[in-house]
Amino acid sequence: MDSFVWDKDRKSRTGIAEAVFCNNKSDADLIAIIEYNISHHSSVLLTRLSPTQWAMLPAAVQEKLDYEAASNTAILNFIKPESTSSDVCIVSAGTSDLAVAKEAQRTLAFNGYHAPIYADLGVAGLWRLIDKLDDIKQHKIIIALAGMEGALFSVLSGLVDMPVIAVPTSVGYGVSAGGQAALTSALASCSPGILTVNIDNGFGAANAAIKIMKQFHPVTGV
Known part of the structure; x- marks a missing residue:
């Protein structure tokens, strides 16, 4: 019995191609999925591909993939924006x-979108966010990530006129509870215009942004 059924029509149906969530997959199943897509000349995004899983892939498979350890992602047949x-x-x-x-x-890049990262702009040093605010306002959608108490979501949304997609992260300790405090903060914010995805779900946030952008600027390619 096959261990997977590839959803080849997902992109035409939803606008977002099927991706491979690698966490908890066996090495054999992961290799089978990748080799299936190699044989079909597909472009595929793999998420949560740990360094250990990457090291277990055959060299011939590794050569086909663009792997980034910092994001635990790999892309088969990657075409840069x-x-x-x-x-x-x-x-x-x-x-x-x-x-x-x-x-x-990386999820945005796989789908043809360049997206800069403005890093380390948390509210503990609010001047850092203020210094970058003019640059941030040049964009139409913001994906914001915060752990601890998740204050960035409310502060940022109160300073800009574009939607903020909040990604609570499992950064913190004690009552931060693996991202639960940041998730609650995002959902309970009094600042309007915040959309919230699950804890650590950078992939989901990117796809939400892509679906919004495709309503106005369709992208062809992958």
């Missing part, structure tokens, strides 16, 4: 949020 301009940017509260921020960035 041609444009350096973008309607979306990514803002992280702390350097500890960068793995999830880079997952969002």
Whole structure:
């Protein structure tokens, strides 16, 4: 019995191609999925591909993939975005949020969008966010990432006129509870215009931004 059924029509149906969530997949299943897509000349995004999983892949498979350890992502048949301009940017509260921020960035890149990251702009040093605010306002959608108490979401949304997609991260300790405090903060914010995805879900935030952008600027390619 096959261990997977590839949804080849997902992009035409939803606008977003099927991706491979690698966490908890066996090495054999992961290799089978990748080799299936190699044989079909597909472009595929793999998320949560740990360094250990990457090391277990055969060299012939590794050669086909563009792997980025910082985001735990790999892309089969990667075509880098041609444009350096973008309607979306990514803002992280702390350097500890960068793995999830880079997952969002790579998801956007796979779908043809360049998205700069503005890192380490949390409210503990509010001047850092203020210094970058003019640059951030050049974009039309913001993906914001924060752990701890998640204050960045409310502060940022209160300073800009574009939607903020909040990504609570599992950064913090004690009552931060693996991102639960930041998630609650995002959902309970009194600042309007915040859309919230699951904890550490940079992939989901990027796809939400892509679906919004496609309503106005369709992208062809992958």
